[in-house]
Amino acid sequence: MPEEKSLSTFEKYLAVWVAACMAAGLILSQTLPGISQALNSWQIRGISVPIGICLFLMMYPALLNLQLDELKKLMRNPKPIFLTVISNWIVAPIVTVILARIFLVGYDQLIVSLILLGASPCTAMVLVWGNLADGNQEQNVINTTLNTLTIMILYAPMVSLLTGIQNIPIDRGILALSVIVFIGTPMLVGYLSKKYIISTRGETWFSETYRPAVGKISIAALLT
Incomplete structure (x- = not known):
């Protein structure tokens, strides 16, 4: 039988890590608005x-x-x-x-x-x-x-x-x-x-x- 393919633990819960990073970003944008403003100001054309x-x-x-x-x-x-x-x-x-x-x-x-x-x-x-x-x-x-x-x-x-x-x-x-x-x-x-x-x-x-x-x-x- 062919070897069954599976995701690693990190890949299996990738949606969780993405959601956690999104939540962290929202919290930072509210508590430290200067960070998002500084990042948004760094633009070229x-x-x-x-x-x-x-x-x-x-x-x-x-x-x-x-x-x-x-x-x-x-x-x-x-x-x-x-x-x-x-x-x-x-x-x-x-x-x-x-x-x-x-x-x-x-x-x-x-x-x-x-x-x-x-x-x-x-x-x-x-x-x-x-x-x-x-x-x-x-x-x-x-x-x-x-x-x-x-x-x-x-x-x-x-x-x-x-x-x-x-x-x-x-x-x-x-x-x-x-x-x-x-x-x-x-x-x-x-x-x-x-x-x-x-x-x-x-x-x-x-x-x-x-x-x-x-x-x-x-x-x-x-x-x-």
């Missing part, structure tokens, strides 16, 4: 530097899993690809608009937050859930790579379309810049650093030493 740093540390380890060479296998099994594209860029946006119109009428900031989330396909967690389900990891890698690349192309136009439907103005320049900074930069750095490390230290060291180490940084950034 409307983009929060602290959030950018944390998102980079979250995304970089995940994007080390990208295998662009796998995209040439897209049409070997097209059904999962079509389902991925349709669910990410048709079903999810429609559901987002429906939820916004039912529950969030009059709350523009919450609507924008929902749209930003609903228009963003899942990336790294596809690999986690696929592994736990003992799924086809080769297909998962292809889907994850496709998701990341389509975000670069379709995310900003989709968010602009959905906010336009809700008659909510947004700064499209900052939106496009955010995609480049938060997705494009860690993707490029991840791709280049992966190639360099494998060429200098070998794939075994990369897979067994480097990637697990930076993965722990990703969890810390998530909780921050």
Whole structure:
């Protein structure tokens, strides 16, 4: 029988740790408001530097899993690809608009937050859930790579379309810049650093030493 896959104790209670960190953040913002004000003031062209740093540390380890060479296998099994594209860029946006119109009428900031989330396909967690389900990891890698690349192309136009439907103005320049900074930069750095490390230290060291180490940084950034 194949070995049963399971989460570690920390991963099993990740939702608890996230909730605890959120509660700690709310308490700090109320008791020490100067901290949140100082963090919010650290911006470059409307983009929060602290959030950018944390998102980079979250995304970089995940994007080390990208295998662009796998995209040439897209049409070997097209059904999962079509389902991925349709669910990410048709079903999810429609559901987002429906939820916004039912529950969030009059709350523009919450609507924008929902749209930003609903228009963003899942990336790294596809690999986690696929592994736990003992799924086809080769297909998962292809889907994850496709998701990341389509975000670069379709995310900003989709968010602009959905906010336009809700008659909510947004700064499209900052939106496009955010995609480049938060997705494009860690993707490029991840791709280049992966190639360099494998060429200098070998794939075994990369897979067994480097990637697990930076993965722990990703969890810390998530909780921050």
